[in-house]
Amino acid sequence: MNVNAMAPDRRGFLKCMSWAGSAMLWTVAAGVPRSRLITEAEAAGGDFTFAQVSDSHIGFDKPVNTNVTATFQDALRQVAMAPARPAFLIHTGDLTHLSKPGEFDTVSQLLGGTGLRSFTVPGEHDVLEENGRSYLNRYGKETRGDGWYSFDVGGVHFIGLVNVVNLQGGGLGNLGNEQLEWLERDVAHLGASTPIVVFAHIPLWMVAEDWGWGTADGARALSYLKRFGSVTVLNGHIHQVMQKVEGQVTFHTARSTAFPQGTPGQAKGPGPVAVPPGALKAYLGTTRVTLVRSDAALAIVDHTLAE
Amino acid sequence: MIIPDRLSRMGRRALLSMSLKAMLSGSAIWIACHGSGRSSAAARITIDNFAFSPAMVTVAPGTEVTWRNDDDIPHSIVLTDGSDRSKALDTNDTFSHRFDKPGQYAYICGLHPHMHGDIVVR
Numbered sequence: 001m002n003v004n005a006m007a008p009d010r011r012g013f014l015k016c017m018s019w020a021g022s023a024m025l026w027t028v029a030a031g032v033p034r035s036r037l038i039t040e041a042e043a044a045g046g047d048f049t050f051a052q053v054s055d056s057h058i059g060f061d062k063p064v065n066t067n068v069t070a071t072f073q074d075a076l077r078q079v080a081m082a083p084a085r086p087a088f089l090i091h092t093g094d095l096t097h098l099s100k101p102g103e104f105d106t107v108s109q110l111l112g113g114t115g116l117r118s119f120t121v122p123g124e125h126d127v128l129e130e131n132g133r134s135y136l137n138r139y140g141k142e143t144r145g146d147g148w149y150s151f152d153v154g155g156v157h158f159i160g161l162v163n164v165v166n167l168q169g170g171g172l173g174n175l176g177n178e179q180l181e182w183l184e185r186d187v188a189h190l191g192a193s194t195p196i197v198v199f200a201h202i203p204l205w206m207v208a209e210d211w212g213w214g215t216a217d218g219a220r221a222l223s224y225l226k227r228f229g230s231v232t233v234l235n236g237h238i239h240q241v242m243q244k245v246e247g248q249v250t251f252h253t254a255r256s257t258a259f260p261q262g263t264p265g266q267a268k269g270p271g272p273v274a275v276p277p278g279a280l281k282a283y284l285g286t287t288r289v290t291l292v293r294s295d296a297a298l299a300i301v302d303h304t305l306a307e
Numbered sequence: 308m309i310i311p312d313r314l315s316r317m318g319r320r321a322l323l324s325m326s327l328k329a330m331l332s333g334s335a336i337w338i339a340c341h342g343s344g345r346s347s348a349a350a351r352i353t354i355d356n357f358a359f360s361p362a363m364v365t366v367a368p369g370t371e372v373t374w375r376n377d378d379d380i381p382h383s384i385v386l387t388d389g390s391d392r393s394k395a396l397d398t399n400d401t402f403s404h405r406f407d408k409p410g411q412y413a414y415i416c417g418l419h420p421h422m423h424g425d426i427v428v429r
């Protein structure tokens with residue numbers, strides 16, 4: 001497997017350090033042009049770790065993966081058995097496939113079974129009924145608007161954004177003015193040294209415009225975060241790992257726990273991709289993020305379910 | 308609404324008798340006779356690989372247009388003038404809308420709004 005070459009830019013620095021099995025290990029030293037190898041053991045020594053799962057699509061039953069519940073369970077088991085037990089879990093949307101109550105019930109049951117607190121944002125598959133009411137009834141209690149919110153853990157400010165509601169003809173994800181104004185106020189009081197983690201379903205950066213893999217007003221959201229020394233943006237939606245560093249902002253998308261999707265520039269469309277028998281788990285996976293306080297960096301490690 | 312195969316076959320026969328003009332335009336149009344004996348027009352659009360096919364359809368006023376999702380992923384139909392929208396259509400689900408007034412009607416998929424198409428009624 002090839003490691004994507006990522007050139008360091010002037011202010012940020014990122015380097016793919018190694019591959020362990022199919023997991024990629026890398027460190028981000030935001031604003032500080034240095035990097036180091038982080039092993040699992042070192043990552044476990046950080047102040048805290050949290051895990052990201054995405055795109056579980058509970059309810060999907062097509063031949064690509066006829067048992068998405070089982071692969072989601074595998075992912076959650078992998079997270080729960082991690083060397084550094086995560087402080088909590090983030091699910092970056094498409095919890096369900098069709099927003100059906102039974103699908104949401106299964107998701108809640110499985111997330112609850114981990115014993116970890118979980119934080120979610122909706123994907124477009126979670127807001128198919130009544131403008132997302134069935135999602136908000138379950139996960140919207142301490143949120144605003146369509147389900148956005150923020151919280152603080154260990155000195156890191158976490159922001160969950162919703163970019164899947166009222167999608168317009170422009171073809172991209174959309175945050176909307178109300179949410180953007182809230183975001184501007186939400187971070188106004190924070191010092192520039194506060195590490196920021198933003199999570200939302202559709203990538204906030206432009207991955208593939210002709211497939212709708214981007215957020216129309218994502219740049220405005222990021223403009224409010226420019227002054228911060230470390231910003232990590234975690235997304236789902238595209239069912240594959242992609243990364244980019246721009247200034248102090250690190251963008252990262254997670255694998256799905258359900259099925260892989262096409263690669264921009266290679267596949268004809270963004271739909272599910274069938275993989276050889278037995279190979280599915282190499283295309284599914286989870287992400288763990290560790291705060292390393294010593295240099296204010298976040299280490300992000302992806303794991304496939306095949307590990 | 309589910310389109311029965313019988314209607315589909317009738318539609319194919321009727322397609323043969325369509326005017327040359329309509330055939331040249333490339334539109335997939337059905338002229339189907341219903342049990343009541345009253346004639347009405349119908350057009351069909353499929354959703355495949357995140358695209359509407361055909362992406363532009365020209366129909367006569369009063370035509371019922373039916374979309375069918377052939378993808379593994381759900382899609383929806385949202386008329387951008389706000390006059391109608393479907394629920395999420397899972398694989399093989401259909402949605403129909405009758406266009407009575409002349410004009411051009413744009414629509415998108417509510418889940419994947421980079422998918423778009425047009426219905427021209429004249």
